[in-house]
Structures are given as structure tokens and as C-alpha cells.
Amino acid sequence: MRVEVETAVGLIPPVPDAAAAIDLVGLTKVFRKARRAEGTTVTAIEDISLSVRPGEVFGLLGPNGAGKSTTIRIIATLLAPSAGSVRVCGIDALRHPRQARQRIGTVLGGERSVYWKLTGRQNLEYFAALYGLPRRIARERITAVLNRFGLRDAADDYVERYSTGMRQRLVIARALLHEPVVLLLDEPTLGLDPRAAQTLHECIRQLRDSGHAVVLTTHYLEEADALSDRLAIVDHGRLVVQGTAAELKRGLGAVQTMRLRLRATHPDAVDATRDELRQRGTIASTEAADDAIDLVLRSASVDDLVPWAIAVAARHDVTVLKVDVEPVSLRDVFLAVTGRELDR
Amino acid sequence: MTVFTRVAGVVIATTHKELQIMRRYPVAIAVLLGWSLLLPAAYVAQAVGFSGSDPAALGAFADRAGTRAVTAYLYLGWAVYLWVSLMLWGPGLSLRDEQLRGSFEALFMTPAPRASLLVGGAPAQLVPAMLIFGVVAAMLRFAFGIPLGWLALIGGLAVIAASIPVLLALGALFAVAVLRFRDAEALVSISRGAVGVLCGVTYPIAVLPGWLRPISNALPPTQIIALLRTAVLHPSSLSGQLGRLWLVLGMAVLCGAVALWLFGRALARSRTTGRLGQF
Numbered sequence: 001m002r003v004e005v006e007t008a009v010g011l012i013p014p015v016p017d018a019a020a021a022i023d024l025v026g027l028t029k030v031f032r033k034a035r036r037a038e039g040t041t042v043t044a045i046e047d048i049s050l051s052v053r054p055g056e057v058f059g060l061l062g063p064n065g066a067g068k069s070t071t072i073r074i075i076a077t078l079l080a081p082s083a084g085s086v087r088v089c090g091i092d093a094l095r096h097p098r099q100a101r102q103r104i105g106t107v108l109g110g111e112r113s114v115y116w117k118l119t120g121r122q123n124l125e126y127f128a129a130l131y132g133l134p135r136r137i138a139r140e141r142i143t144a145v146l147n148r149f150g151l152r153d154a155a156d157d158y159v160e161r162y163s164t165g166m167r168q169r170l171v172i173a174r175a176l177l178h179e180p181v182v183l184l185l186d187e188p189t190l191g192l193d194p195r196a197a198q199t200l201h202e203c204i205r206q207l208r209d210s211g212h213a214v215v216l217t218t219h220y221l222e223e224a225d226a227l228s229d230r231l232a233i234v235d236h237g238r239l240v241v242q243g244t245a246a247e248l249k250r251g252l253g254a255v256q257t258m259r260l261r262l263r264a265t266h267p268d269a270v271d272a273t274r275d276e277l278r279q280r281g282t283i284a285s286t287e288a289a290d291d292a293i294d295l296v297l298r299s300a301s302v303d304d305l306v307p308w309a310i311a312v313a314a315r316h317d318v319t320v321l322k323v324d325v326e327p328v329s330l331r332d333v334f335l336a337v338t339g340r341e342l343d344r
Numbered sequence: 345m346t347v348f349t350r351v352a353g354v355v356i357a358t359t360h361k362e363l364q365i366m367r368r369y370p371v372a373i374a375v376l377l378g379w380s381l382l383l384p385a386a387y388v389a390q391a392v393g394f395s396g397s398d399p400a401a402l403g404a405f406a407d408r409a410g411t412r413a414v415t416a417y418l419y420l421g422w423a424v425y426l427w428v429s430l431m432l433w434g435p436g437l438s439l440r441d442e443q444l445r446g447s448f449e450a451l452f453m454t455p456a457p458r459a460s461l462l463v464g465g466a467p468a469q470l471v472p473a474m475l476i477f478g479v480v481a482a483m484l485r486f487a488f489g490i491p492l493g494w495l496a497l498i499g500g501l502a503v504i505a506a507s508i509p510v511l512l513a514l515g516a517l518f519a520v521a522v523l524r525f526r527d528a529e530a531l532v533s534i535s536r537g538a539v540g541v542l543c544g545v546t547y548p549i550a551v552l553p554g555w556l557r558p559i560s561n562a563l564p565p566t567q568i569i570a571l572l573r574t575a576v577l578h579p580s581s582l583s584g585q586l587g588r589l590w591l592v593l594g595m596a597v598l599c600g601a602v603a604l605w606l607f608g609r610a611l612a613r614s615r616t617t618g619r620l621g622q623f
Binding site for chain 1: 350356358360361364365368445446447449450451452453454456612615616617618
């Protein structure tokens with residue numbers, strides 16, 4: 001179910017930005033279904049407009065199938081859009097894909113996309129040739145990226161002996177060989193252990209600091225929050241909202257979120273409790289969970305609301321089984337703009 | 345940098361990469377060389393078993409095949425068959441492997457010319473191919489005592505060199521078909537069967553039904569096998585085969601152009617359907 005967004009943060013109008021590393025305007029992709037399938041088309045993304053500047057990490061946040069990877073593939077020139085335009089460093093990527101590719105480094109599908117039967121260095125040498133780098137420059141760049149991503153000591157080991165995290169770093173190193181302005185990272189931490197993910201986060205921050213425009217897709221809220229200078233939430237192929245994480249959270253008009261699990265002997269008691277809780281905030285969601293009710297209250301109050309909420313519940317003969325309070329997060333933003341939790 | 349130098353750079357790099365992988369698995373090449381010696385030996389034994397050294401049987405064979413040298417005939421046929429196998433479905437299977445591995449899209453995200461990706465690692469297959477021809481030549485000369493003079497060796501090498509373009513082009517066509525149908529195994533079986541039955545690998549195409557012979561003659565491997573046999577077994581007659589040579593080169597141009605056109609269409613289609621990296 002979609003809900004109306006009660007937020008000051010709206011869709012940013014699609015204004016082409018001359019200084020942008022990436023400019024997407026009205027991007028739409030409609031796939032034709034297989035002949036025997038019901039219906040004739042599937043709209044993967046619809047009217048996506050955004051721009052990303054050099055030295056910025058832009059997060060595309062959304063559940064699986066939301067359209068994040070389709071957007072990345074179109075920017076990477078692997079997929080042709082049904083409508084809209086893509087400019088990479090001012091170049092029309094649809095009319096001049098080769099020039100655009102020279103300015104883009106892409107990490108798709110993770111660590112499977114390297115040659116396991118070659119060493120890390122041999123992988124990089126091959127791709128340096130595909131990017132047309134002269135040998136001397138290629139050697140220098142390969143040494144530089146191997147050092148940068150902590151792979152120098154393993155450079156001459158076969159990739160089949162690398163850990164998942166090392167392979168993922170090799171893929172990113174490969175994407176940077178030709179020193180692209182734009183770096184597209186599609187779910188880069190998928191399958192990584194927390195430590196490897198942390199190392200990768202550090203790499204991404206360094207890339208941002210060295211002037212790369214990074215587009216990062218993820219369905220991890222914490223990752224998007226921690227890494228993105230600006231982010232957009234994509235759901236059902238549409239860009240629902242975009243801005244900085246702080247702007248999106250401010251847009252909710254709340255500073256804290258309280259999650260309560262309640263149990264009552266009769267349904268009216270829960271309704272009465274909910275009505276009274278509304279005095280200090282808005283009820284973001286109410287869901288049945290086994291024999292209890294999960295309720296999310298968002299409040300602009302900075303006070304500790306837990307004692308008050310327990311007292312309210314007690315007044316209506318409702319038992320509080322669990323209560324959590326946390327500052328407003330992207331999880332709340334996602335819930336507010338899509339009407340559901342990210343992982344459901 | 346011109347398109348030609350860019351294509352050449354990518355082909356050289358891909359060949360180098362394939363050779364690096366090949367070098368890791370010398371057993372695969374040893375097995376291939378073993379096959380190039382053992383498989384024809386089985387057919388030689390079969391021929392001897394069927395008719396021994398009966399002059400009438402050899403005469404009948406010579407009438408159809410143009411030579412009485414059954415052993416050399418079979419070995420050269422099989423050498424070309426193995427070579428065609430390497431060049432024809434090597435690139436297609438290699439692209440299919442890239443698709444299955446997940447590295448296929450990574451190649452297409454680079455600015456490398458698309459045609460160079462289509463040729464891929466086919467030139468690397470020249471290394472095992474030359475080993476096959478070398479081993480077969482040594483086998484014929486030293487094990488079976490068949491005289492192979494300089495003229496025969498030079499003629500043979502010239503035929504091999506002249507047939508590289510058409511095999512590259514056919515390999516590219518095969519690769520496009522693999523990308524389109526995403527089923528390399530079925531295509532390999534069909535191609536392998538067609539070459540084995542129609543191209544005169546182990547018997548002269550004169551024994552085929554009349555309606556099949558034009559089809560057989562239109563297939564480049566048939567022409568390559570015939571040219572190589574002439575060059576090695578009757579080197580002085582090679583100059584009479586210029587028409588056949590031009591035909592092979594013409595087929596290279598035609599097949600190459602068709603492969604490039606189909607590849608362009610396949611890529612455009614996969615950019616629309618999103619099937620480039622799917623398997």
C-alpha cells in the first residue's frame with residue numbers, strides 16, 4: 001500500500017545541471033514480457049530524474065526489484081531506456097555510448113565478474129588494454145589501484161585464492177583503472193562480512209574525497225545513511241523522494257520514533273490507547289503481530305515519552321510487551337514514503 | 345588511435361589473456377594432441393580392417409579421393425577437424441563462459457570496439473592448432489614414413505594461414521548464434537555433426553548423395569580440408585587450386601560481414617531487452 005507523504009521534502013524538479021557528472025531526465029524503461037506471459041509490458045522504472053555532482057556519493061535506496069539496477073545499467077550504457085535522457089559529464093550517453101563509457105567505472109554483480117583463473121594483476125592488465133591505456137600508464141595505474149585497495153601483496157596470486165572481500169576490492173580497482181569521473185556501484189557490499197563492508201565503505205569515502213561522483217545502490221538503510229551525501233528512495237520503479245539524509249528525516253516533522261508491542265484483552269482498548277498516543281505524535285503504522293499489536297509512533301517531542309506511553313497503555317488496560325525508542329532514521333523515511341518497511 | 349589499432353590492441357590483449365589461462369592447464373593441450381594422434385589411428389585401423397592393402401580397394405579409394413595415401417588422408421582430415429573445432433566453437437564457448445561467469449557485461453562496459461570482443465580469444469587457438477599440425481606432420485613423417493618435403497610443408501602452412509580469416513569469421517558467426525540462443529552445447533553438437541558428416545574428414549565427399557555434395561562444397565571446412573590434402577600430398581598441384589583458395593577468402597569476407605551485422609543487431613536487441621548478461 002502506498003501512502004501520501006506528509007513531508008516538506010518533495011521531488012526535486014529535473015533541472016539539467018551543467019556541472020553535473022550525471023544528469024538523468026525522465027528516464028523510463030519498459031520491458032516487453034514474454035509472449036505467453038500475461039500482459040504485454042513491465043515498467044521497470046518510470047520518469048526518474050536526478051543529477052549527481054563530482055565529489056558526491058548519491059545513494060539509490062530501495063527494495064529488490066525497485067528499479068535501482070535498471071537505472072545503473074542504463075547509465076552504464078548496457079541498457080537502452082524507453083524514454084528520457086542520460087548525460088555523463090555533459091555527454092549524451094545514448095548517442096555517444098563509447099565516449100560515456102570512457103568516463104564511467106562500473107561495479108555490477110560483484111566479485112563474479114573477474115577472471116578467477118588469472119592473477120589480480122593479470123585481470124587489471126587485461127582491462128587496462130580494453131580501456132586502451134598505453135602500457136606504461138597502465139603499469140602505473142595498476143600499481144596505484146593495487147596499493148589503494150590493499151591488494152599489492154596479493155597482486156600475483158590467482159583470484160580463485162582471494163577472499164570475497166578481496167575480489168570485490170579488485171572489481172572496484174578495475175573500475176577505477178581508467179580514472180573515470182563517475183563510479184557506479186550496484187550493491188557493492190552484498191555478501192561481504194561486516195569488516196570487509198566497513199573497509200569498502202572507507203574506500204567509497206576516499207573516492208568521494210578524491211572527486212569521483214559515486215552512485216551507490218543498496219537496500220541497506222544504514223549503508224545508505226552512512227555513505228550518501230544525498231540519496232533517493234526508489235520504489236516500484238519511481239523515484240519517490242530525494243535529498244540529503246538529514247533533509248529527508250527533517251521532512252518527517254519528527255525527531256524520535258517509538259515502536260511499541262501491545263497486548264489487549266479487547267480491540268477497543270488498543271484503539272483508545274492509539275487515540276491517546278496521538279496527542280504527542282503521529283501513528284506511522286499499526287500491524288497485527290501474532291497475538292499482539294505493533295504500533296509505530298513518531299513524535300516531534302524531545303522528551304522521554306516511554307513513561308508516558310506506558311501510563312497511557314495502563315489506563316486502557318493494555319499491556320506493553322516491548323518498547324523501543326530511537327532517533328528518526330531512514331527506515332522511518334522509507335516507511336513514510338512507501339507505506340511499508342524496506343524488508344517487506 | 346585508429347579503429348584498426350584499437351581492435352588490434354584488444355585482440356592482442358584477449359589473446360594474451362587466453363594464453364595465460366591456457367598455460368595453466370597444459371594437460372588440456374596434451375589431451376588434444378593425444379586425440380589428434382589416436383583418433384585418426386582408429387580410422388586407419390578400420391580402413392585396414394575393411395580392405396587391407398587390396399590394390400582394388402585402394403584403387404577405388406584413389407578414384408574418389410584422388411590419392412592412395414589413406415593414412416595421410418585421414419590424419420590431415422582429422423587435423424583440420426580439430427583445428428576447425430578450436431577456431432569455430434572456441435570463441436562462442438568463450439563468450440558463453442563469460443556470460444555464465446558474470447564477466448560478460450564487464451567487457452561491454454569498456455569502450456573496446458565490439459568487433460574485437462566478438463573475435464575474442466580465437467587467435468589464441470592458433471597455438472594448440474599449430475601444435476596439432478606439427479605433431480601430425482611428425483607422426484606422418486616418422487611413424488608412417490610418408491615423405492613430407494619443404495614444398496609440402498610450406499604449402500600446408502600457406503593453406504593454414506589462408507584459412508584463418510574464414511575460420512575466424514565462422515567462429516564469430518557461431519559466437520553470435522550462441523549469444524542469441526544461449527545454448528552453446530546444442531549448437532556445438534549440430535556444428536560438429538555437420539563438419540564430421542559433410543566436409544570429407546574421413547571419406548571423400550564423392551561418396552555423399554548427389555544432392556548433398558553442393559551443400560558440402562559450400563562449407564568452408566570442406567574446401568580447407570581439400571586444399572590442405574592437395575598441398576601436402578600433391579604439392580606441385582597446389583597452383584591449380586587457386587580458384588578454391590579465392591573461394592575460401594571470399595567466404596571469409598562474406599561470413600565476416602554477416603557476423604558483424606548480426607552481432608550489431610544482437611547487441612542492439614540485448615540493450616533493449618536487458619538480456620546481455622543473462623544466461
